[in-house]
Amino acid sequence: MEAGRVAGRIKLGSQGLEVSAQGLGCMSMSAFYGPPKPEQDMIALIHHAVHSGVTFLDTSDMYGPFTNEILLGKALKNGGVKERVELATKFGLRYANGKIENIRGDPAYVRASCEASLKRLHLDCIDLYYQHRVDTRIPIEVTIGELKKLVEEGKIKYIGLSEASASTIRRAHAVHPITAVQLEWSLWSRDVEQEIIPTCRELGIGIVAYSPLARGFFSSGVKSLENLSDDDIRKTLPRFQSENVEHNKIIFECVNEMATRKGCTPSQLALAWVHHQGNDVCPIPGTTRIENFNDNIGALSVKLTPEDMAELESFASEDVVKGDRWRNDIPTWKDSETPSLSSWKTV
Incomplete structure (x- = not known):
C-alpha cells in the first residue's frame, strides 16, 4: 500500500482538525505497562506509524512523567515526519509512586504545563491539548x-477534555x-x-477512544497478563484480578471465535x-x-x-463484564464535576 494512505483520514470535531482514522497511543512506550522501552526502537515505531498513515500521536506530560513527551520530541526532530503529524498531549495530572499525587486546572498551572510541553516536544504549537483529568476544585x-x-496566542490549536462528564463538557464548550x-x-x-457520546455528537465534538483493546486483553486474552512486570499497572486493575479475570476471559474467547469466522485477529475485530x-x-x-x-x-x-455488531455487543454487555475499569483512587468522568463559576467567585 502507498505510504501515507493506509489509515485514511477523518475530521475530528467541528473546528477543522483532521487526523488519521486510527491514532497511536504512545503511553506504553515509556510508562505504566512495564519498564520504558528502548528509545531507538520506539522512534522507529513512531516513524513507521507515520509513514503508514497513522499520523495522530497521543501522549501526556504525566507519562514518565515527561519522558514520553521527550521521546516524541526526539522522534519529531528527525525522520521527516514532523510536518505530517497531528500531536495531542495532556496536562493536569501528576502520577507518582503508584498513585495520583495531584490534579490541577488553575490558570498558572495550565500555562506553565503548556510551555513545558512545547519545549519537550520541540514544537511551537500543540495541535490538540487535553485536560487529562478535571480539577474538581476549579x-x-x-x-x-x-x-x-493559549489558542489565541497560537500555542495550541484545539482544546480537548479527557474523562469529563456530559455536564462538564457542556460547560467547557460554552x-x-x-x-x-x-x-x-x-x-x-x-x-x-x-x-x-450523545452529548459530544450534539455539540459536534470528536471522540477519541483510548484502550480500545481493553489494555491488550482483546489481543490475546489471559495470555496478555502472563509475564507482566511488577510495575505494570494492569496488575492492580479490578478487571485483571483473579476473581474477575477467569470470568472475563469468556468474553475474549467469544470474540476470538468470531474473529476466526471473520478471517481476522481478535484485536482487529475489537478495534473494528x-x-x-x-x-x-x-x-x-x-x-x-x-x-x-x-x-x-x-x-x-x-x-x-x-x-455482527449486535453479536459482538452480546458478548460483553454491562452485566457480563466483572470488575471496574479503574481502581477507586483513579478518577474518571464520574468524578469530574466542578464548582459553579458564580459560587467560586464568591469564595
Missing part, C-alpha cells in the same frame, strides 16, 4: 478560559469550542454511551467494532511492537454488518 470555565488564551473528548471506549467499557461506531470516532490503540501496530492497522479493513 470551575471548568476557569481552566478552559486559560486554554482559550467557553470555547471543545474539539475532542478522550474517553475509554471498547467492547467491555461502554458506560460512556449513555450520556457522554470501535471504528464502526461512526466517522467521528478515532481509536488510539497503543503498542510497542511494529508487528502489533501492523495488526491493528488491519482493523480498518474489517467490515461488520449490523448483525
